[in-house]
Amino acid sequence: MDKLSLPPPLAIDDRFSILANIAAERFAGIDLTTLLVYLVDLVDVSALPSLAEQFHVQGLEGWLFASSEQEKRELIKQAIELHKYKGTTWAVRCVLEILSIPGTISEWFEYGGKAYFFKVEITLIDKGMDEHLFNNLVALIHEYKNVRSKLEALIIWIINQSAVPVIGCALFGGEITTVLPFQILDVQQNKPIYFGTGQWSLEITSIYPE
Numbered sequence: 001m002d003k004l005s006l007p008p009p010l011a012i013d014d015r016f017s018i019l020a021n022i023a024a025e026r027f028a029g030i031d032l033t034t035l036l037v038y039l040v041d042l043v044d045v046s047a048l049p050s051l052a053e054q055f056h057v058q059g060l061e062g063w064l065f066a067s068s069e070q071e072k073r074e075l076i077k078q079a080i081e082l083h084k085y086k087g088t089t090w091a092v093r094c095v096l097e098i099l100s101i102p103g104t105i106s107e108w109f110e111y112g113g114k115a116y117f118f119k120v121e122i123t124l125i126d127k128g129m130d131e132h133l134f135n136n137l138v139a140l141i142h143e144y145k146n147v148r149s150k151l152e153a154l155i156i157w158i159i160n161q162s163a164v165p166v167i168g169c170a171l172f173g174g175e176i177t178t179v180l181p182f183q184i185l186d187v188q189q190n191k192p193i194y195f196g197t198g199q200w201s202l203e204i205t206s207i208y209p210e
Contacts, residue, residue, distance in 0.1 A: 040077045048072050055079035060139045065099040074098050087146035089118075095144055096122070101137070108152075117152040118145075125159045 037043050037051065052063050052072070057079045066072040075098050085091045089105050096103045103122040108115055120141060134154070141151055 040073050045069055048076065051076050052079075056083065060136060061143050062095055062099060062140070064136060065101065065140065067100070071099055082144070086144055091144040092120070092141055095140065113152060116148050117150050119153045119155065120151065121155040121157065123157045123159060126161060127158070129156050129158060 037047055040051065043051070048069070049063075052058050052075070055076055057063055057075050062075045062082075063072070066075055075095075078094065078098055082091055082095055085094075089107070093103070093105055101122055101124070103120050106119045106121070108117040111119065113119075122137070134156070138151065138154055141154070145151065
């Protein structure tokens with residue numbers, strides 16, 4: 001690195017020249033890329049949550065669904081444009097693509113539905129879906145749609161492309177039966193007394209295609 005230029009009064013003093021050279025070497029070794037936080041592709045991963053807060057894409061505005069570092073960086077990079085076009089079909093479609101949740105949006109006039117209603121179809125490949133994720137997806141769509149439009153249906157297509165596909169479904173339920181009143185007053189009988197209740201139920205779950 002070039003030596004630091006000192007003003008004439010200091011340049012004639014060797015002591016200051018030595019200190020200037022030491023400082024120059026130390027400054028040359030400083031990594032300045034950490035200060036370039038808006039180069040989203042290069043910034044350290046630890047800065048991404050702060051940038052997400054700054055660009056207002058936290059929580060249900062996308063951050064909650066970003067499952068990889070690359071998706072988080074892409075969401076931050078597209079944040080300004082997403083907010084610029086918030087309230088449009090493009091914004092809803094774009095945020096789903098950024099988060100690797102590809103989907104198609106059908107407006108009411110495209111399928112003969114009620115005015116200002118729309119449907120969203122999402123395809124999940126080798127991914128699961130539960131009630132919590134479904135509700136969050138609905139909230140995400142409401143974040144980016146316009147106020148006038150109403151979500152009529154969110155249709156989820158789950159595709160399993162593994163060598164040995166496994167599709168499962170579980171159902172849990174229960175019944176509590178209470179028989180009242182239960183009172184025995186002054187019963188004189190040598191034989192035992194039996195009280196009983198019974199219940200029978202059947203649940204059928206169909207998974208298509210069979």
